[in-house]
Amino acid sequence: MLNTLTQQIQSRAHELGFKLVGVTPAEESQTIQRYREWIANGYAGKMGYLERHLPLKEDTRKLLQETKSVISLAMNYYTLDPPKELAEDPSRGQISRYAWGDDYHDVIRERLLLLVEFIKDAAETELKSRVFVDSGPILEREYAQKAKLGWIGKNTNLINWRSGSWYFLAEVLVSVDLESESETLRGSCGTCTKCIEACPTDAFVEPNMLDSRLCISYLTIELKDSIPKELRPKMGNLIFGCDICQEVCPWNSKAMPTTEPAFHPREGNLVPELLTLISMTQSEFSEKFKGSPIKRAKRRGFLRNVIVAIGNWGARAAVPALKKALVDEDPLVRSHAAWALGQIGGKTAKQALETQITCEDDIEVISEIQDALTFIN
Numbered sequence: 001m002l003n004t005l006t007q008q009i010q011s012r013a014h015e016l017g018f019k020l021v022g023v024t025p026a027e028e029s030q031t032i033q034r035y036r037e038w039i040a041n042g043y044a045g046k047m048g049y050l051e052r053h054l055p056l057k058e059d060t061r062k063l064l065q066e067t068k069s070v071i072s073l074a075m076n077y078y079t080l081d082p083p084k085e086l087a088e089d090p091s092r093g094q095i096s097r098y099a100w101g102d103d104y105h106d107v108i109r110e111r112l113l114l115l116v117e118f119i120k121d122a123a124e125t126e127l128k129s130r131v132f133v134d135s136g137p138i139l140e141r142e143y144a145q146k147a148k149l150g151w152i153g154k155n156t157n158l159i160n161w162r163s164g165s166w167y168f169l170a171e172v173l174v175s176v177d178l179e180s181e182s183e184t185l186r187g188s189c190g191t192c193t194k195c196i197e198a199c200p201t202d203a204f205v206e207p208n209m210l211d212s213r214l215c216i217s218y219l220t221i222e223l224k225d226s227i228p229k230e231l232r233p234k235m236g237n238l239i240f241g242c243d244i245c246q247e248v249c250p251w252n253s254k255a256m257p258t259t260e261p262a263f264h265p266r267e268g269n270l271v272p273e274l275l276t277l278i279s280m281t282q283s284e285f286s287e288k289f290k291g292s293p294i295k296r297a298k299r300r301g302f303l304r305n306v307i308v309a310i311g312n313w314g315a316r317a318a319v320p321a322l323k324k325a326l327v328d329e330d331p332l333v334r335s336h337a338a339w340a341l342g343q344i345g346g347k348t349a350k351q352a353l354e355t356q357i358t359c360e361d362d363i364e365v366i367s368e369i370q371d372a373l374t375f376i377n
Helices: 005-015 032-040 048-052 054-058 104-123 140-146 194-198 216-222 250-254 282-288 293-313 316-325 331-344 347-357 363-376
Strands: 020-025 069-076 129-132 167-174 204-206 238-240
Touching: 005 020, 005 069, 005 104, 020 140, 032 054, 048 054, 069 104, 069 140, 104 129, 104 167, 140 167, 216 238, 216 293, 238 293, 282 293, 293 316, 293 331, 316 331, 316 347, 331 347, 331 363, 347 363
Parallel strands: none
Antiparallel strands: 020 069, 069 167, 129 167
16 A cells, blocks of 8 residues: 555556655755856866756756745666677767667657656646756756665766666656655765766866866767867767766666666667768758757767767778768868878878868868878878
8 A cells, every 4th residue: 555645656666667765855065066166167078058057957946936846856777788799899979878778858759758647647736847858957867875775876877886986867856746766875986986987088177076178978978179189089980979087976876777768778879980970961860869969969069979989990981982972071070080090090081181171171170181291101
């Protein structure tokens, strides 16, 4: 017998696929000052929307004035690793696990709306609500930690002591008072620093403090411009996001595969061959990644990432494809193709660069070609 409305909501949320569910009262953020300092230090990089939305993150009641309770939820997206020989093949690109399947925003939002309908019926009162799936100005990890879903680890991810960190977070703001959880929060990172030590770009300024400008997930998804040259060699074959700080986390040894079919890998999203991606047209990109998180990078950003991975692969077999990318309509693609050709080197690569510089009109691309030619020489 489920006695409280909170218990009824938790039961329904579990039925809808949410592994973790907790409730906290609406109140002012307790971490907002740390967030302000993070912004002030420039760690948000070029994600200007984070600063613009800062005032709204001070209190969930700025998002819904009638909010009395915050329901924090987490949905598991863990799926089994690809074969090791494929994952370690530099001719293939690695995509962050969360983007292997369908776009989680669409999947989870649909479930949240079903949960809201249940709460309306169960609460037997007029309900005001708002739902968020990693897309609104709410400090979701703070509320998830308050709701005893887990703790915020040194890698800045929410970690659950039973099942690790492979979770999407979501929230429902409701205008009813709900009973909060009394369960004791368990687990901690202790003295472990594996995530900090494993980061290829040293993006962790200190435990639980990430400089986004150095994070490969930021570089391959959020950054819309050229990737800093000094960071490109450190990216390996990561073409969309990065899971390294989660992969090395000991708590994730407890992770169990998701039962949500939408998060299982789509065909072609599991360590795809780099040379099958570099020549995609806009229409091909749109078709291939329709309903996928990868569409966020847009064609230009995704091809930029693929080309950096090809440059790190360093195989002469990639030169013909890079020559075509060197005359792409987008300067961002051309500039990174120039860099990759410089990394690979050889007579054919040099000739392609020398030919293109005579007709190139973009200043950044010209600079990249000049640097690449210097590197080859």
